[in-house]
Amino acid sequence: MRRVTKELGIPMIVDEIQCGIGRSGKFFAFEYADIVPDVILVSKAIGGSQPMSVVIYHKDLDAWQPGAHAGTFRGNQLAMAAGTVVMNRVSKPEFLAEVVEKGAMIEQRMNALKKEVSIIGDIRSKGLMLGIEFVDPLGQADHLGSLPPSGVVAAKVQKECFTNRLIMEKGGRYGSVMRCLCALNVSKDEIGLMLDIAEKAIRKVDADVKAHH
Structure with a gap:
């Protein structure tokens, strides 16, 4: 371009x-x-x-x-x-390096969780700007093998996070992407707490989706 x-x-x-x-x-x-x-x-x-x-x-x-x-x-x-x-x-290199490191913490944890649940689709990230796509595990995959995005599943995860005092924003196609835009000065302990709540919410919704089908 x-x-x-x-x-x-x-x-x-x-x-x-x-x-x-x-x-x-x-x-x-x-x-x-x-x-x-x-x-x-x-x-x-x-x-x-x-x-x-x-x-x-x-x-x-x-x-x-x-x-x-x-x-x-x-x-x-x-x-x-x-x-x-x-x-x-x-603009300091050490500050930017820390942003990359913190983003990698979130991405690695979510990628590990993706292997254990059925509702996570694509995970996209650059530094502390991440998008976690939620999908319908029982939907029909496209020609690339990707399951259809699900705003319904994302909304359930968002609600479960909120119940546990974590605010997550949705976006993307059909509102199916959970956006993670932490403050750049967020601590690693705070990231760990956020990930614990998010993982618990995702596992619960995943179990509910499987139970209802």
Whole structure:
């Protein structure tokens, strides 16, 4: 895509609002693709809980005249100070390495559990951005051998997690993917607790699905 957009003179815009600022284990997620986009959209994490969004673009695209880019919420000093602290900390290699390590803890535990239950489909992850797909184990597999995604099963797992004081968000096709987006400074003990609750919930729903069929 980067090659084609360059050849055609089309600006490549990358949305890093959720996956950027260390979430993927690199400062920007697009670094995994070894590309340099023309425009980068950044928000949420960069403000360190303060309202802040940034558009980073190549100087060749700068059409603003001096003083033209103004507005009520431009340059919030507190957000700028918080953003500076966030960037200084998150950009450190040791911090990013820890994000990768923590994400691997979750991925390995879920992959091990996948071998023991019937309701987990695909597991996708980059750093502390993970998606765990739930499937209908009695559904018809597609030509690739993948079982159909099940939002119903995912909702049951989500409810069981909530009952045990763990909030999990759903997304993906048919709401079948449980999204795991821990705070980047989450401790390994907290990850362990989260995984214990999630595994217990998944095993219970898996047993219920098998019992009702």
